Amino acid sequence: MTPAEIRxxxxxxxxxxxxxxxxxxxxxxxxxxxxxxxxxxxxLDIVMELRKRHRVQIxxxxxxxxxxxxxxxxxxxxxxxxx
Amino acid sequence: xIAPHLASKLPDDQRIVITGIGxxxxxxxxxxxxxxxxxxxxxxxxxxxxxxxxxxxxxxCDFDAKKYQSKKDIRRGTRAGSVGVYAAxxxxxxxxxxxxxxxxxxxxxxxxxxxxxNVETENEIFVIKGFxxxxxxxxxxxxxxTVANNPAGEIALNMGITGPxxxxxxxxxxxxxxxxxxxxxxxxxxCDVAIAGGTSESIHTFGxxxxxxxxxxxxxxxxxSAASRPFDKSRNGIVVAEGGCLYTLExxxxxxxxxxxxxxxxxxxxxxxxxxxxxxxxxxRQAQCVNMALKRAGLQADQIDILSTHATGTMSGDSQECAAxxxxxxxxxxxxxxxxxxxxxxxxxxxxxxxxxxxxxxxxDGVTHPTINVDDLDPDCHLxxxxxxxxxxxxxxxxxxxxxxxxxxxxxxxxxxxx
Numbered sequence: 091m092t093p094a095e096i097r098x099x100x101x102x103x104x105x106x107x108x109x110x111x112x113x114x115x116x117x118x119x120x121x122x123x124x125x126x127x128x129x130x131x132x133x134l135d136i137v138m139e140l141r142k143r144h145r146v147q148i149x150x151x152x153x154x155x156x157x158x159x160x161x162x163x164x165x166x167x168x169x170x171x172x173x
Numbered sequence: 174x175i176a177p178h179l180a181s182k183l184p185d186d187q188r189i190v191i192t193g194i195g196x197x198x199x200x201x202x203x204x205x206x207x208x209x210x211x212x213x214x215x216x217x218x219x220x221x222x223x224x225x226x227x228x229x230x231x232x233x234c235d236f237d238a239k240k241y242q243s244k245k246d247i248r249r250g251t252r253a254g255s256v257g258v259y260a261a262x263x264x265x266x267x268x269x270x271x272x273x274x275x276x277x278x279x280x281x282x283x284x285x286x287x288x289x290x291n292v293e294t295e296n297e298i299f300v301i302k303g304f305x306x307x308x309x310x311x312x313x314x315x316x317x318x319t320v321a322n323n324p325a326g327e328i329a330l331n332m333g334i335t336g337p338x339x340x341x342x343x344x345x346x347x348x349x350x351x352x353x354x355x356x357x358x359x360x361x362x363x364c365d366v367a368i369a370g371g372t373s374e375s376i377h378t379f380g381x382x383x384x385x386x387x388x389x390x391x392x393x394x395x396x397x398s399a400a401s402r403p404f405d406k407s408r409n410g411i412v413v414a415e416g417g418c419l420y421t422l423e424x425x426x427x428x429x430x431x432x433x434x435x436x437x438x439x440x441x442x443x444x445x446x447x448x449x450x451x452x453x454x455x456x457x458r459q460a461q462c463v464n465m466a467l468k469r470a471g472l473q474a475d476q477i478d479i480l481s482t483h484a485t486g487t488m489s490g491d492s493q494e495c496a497a498x499x500x501x502x503x504x505x506x507x508x509x510x511x512x513x514x515x516x517x518x519x520x521x522x523x524x525x526x527x528x529x530x531x532x533x534x535x536x537x538d539g540v541t542h543p544t545i546n547v548d549d550l551d552p553d554c555h556l557x558x559x560x561x562x563x564x565x566x567x568x569x570x571x572x573x574x575x576x577x578x579x580x581x582x583x584x585x586x587x588x589x590x591x592x
Contacts, residue, residue: 107245107248109244109248110243110245127245131249131313131314134313141309142300142304
């Protein structure tokens with residue numbers, strides 16, 4: 091997957107787990123939590139969906155990489171480039 | 174001891190009254206619509222399909238969950254939670270309570286449930302089956318969804334209620350049990366407002382259909398609206414339904430002080446146990462439960478104007494309840510007897526609360542809605558005062574007795590009087 095495709099996939103997951111949010115204006119550089127009402131259970135949903143959809147495993151010590159869209163895509167790129 | 178005293182002899186701060194009614198039933202999403210559906214003989218049973226089990230019939234609710242919940246909260250929570258949130262908000266709105274200025278640490282939530290967690294567990298097993306039963310794909314939402322207090326807890330979260338909240342697991346006696354628990358907590362000053370009754374999400378678990386089917390106790394009929402037929406000779410089982418009904422209960426002194434409209438007073442109640450069988454009811458114990466409620470209310474059987482039966486449409490259950498009622502009401506000329514499951518099916522944990530709500534309007538309009546679908550009355554179910562297929566109007570209704578019984582021999586009776 092390309093970085094753009096990974097981003098689309100994260101948007102799709104966010105749309106599922108936070109269906110009341112408008113994701114069109116999401117700033118990739120800003121933390122998700124500054125823009126969306128996400129709590130720790132929601133971040134676990136992101137981890138779970140990546141596991142279910144792509145068998146991507148994200149260890150707990152790496153959760154900090156999911157802070158923003160930019161950091162998430164950067165972190166996932168090597169894990170998903172061959173998918 | 175509080176309960177054995179006659180309600181009319183109690184001080185006003187020990188008398189418990191109904192001040193708000195919120196509900197969703199398969200044939201109505203508010204009290205007025207539900208009542209009208211019963212008077213119009215409109216069923217809420219429809220064709221239904223569920224995974225593994227396939228095509229069947231069920232009572233399905235179509236309330237708008239988004240009226241009180243975000244899409245995210247609906248996704249994160251349970252169907253029983255959504256049913257409860259809807260019914261609780263509707264009850265509070267109906268009560269006229271000044272909710273914004275109410276001390277919500279003094280509100281208690283007491284929700285009767287037949288079962289909880291089956292739906293969510295089945296869903297997760299279905300999901301991990303797609304991953305070769307890899308449990309790392311089991312949702313982190315499973316535990317908060319399946320803890321036994323979930324439906325009550327979702328109401329607390331949604332409405333910012335910080336008083337006590339819990340569910341009362343009481344099989345199909347749970348709707349009455351929730352009301353009784355709420356009344357007891359008000360009398361003990363544990364809360365000032367009780368949101369009490371029952372909820373059910375049972376149509377979303379294939380297991381309940383499969384289990385009733387294996388027990389030869391699941392209803393089938395070519396006409397869905399005719400499938401739930403308590404007391405009829407050709408009845409062949411239960412129609413499973415979802416639904417919820419929660420009341421705002423208050424002490425009479427508080428309700429009177431704020432000028433609340435009062436829809437009835439809990440004048441008597443009783444719960445007891447058969448201790449004889451997992452499934453089969455015991456008419457002797459059921460009759461004892463009814464008599465205990467009558468005694469506590471200080472009433473003779475013939476003073477009950479409407480008796481709302483529990484009968485679910487099974488061969489043995491209906492005739493056993495009728496045997497119990499015959500022993501108590503056999504000589505009564507005043508008491509009219511009906512059954513609401515004939516319209517909506519068996520709403521499990523919500524059944525007792527919903528069936529009471531369906532009858533409460535009779536205090537105002539004097540009408541007893543009938544048991545529908547009785548084409549050929551089973552002689553084993555014959556009782557004086559059965560209201561069959563057509564509503565009956567009477568000059569005045571003062572007392573309604575509501576039966577709700579469940580598996581493992583749990584019996585509950587609630588008597589509500591006109592105020």
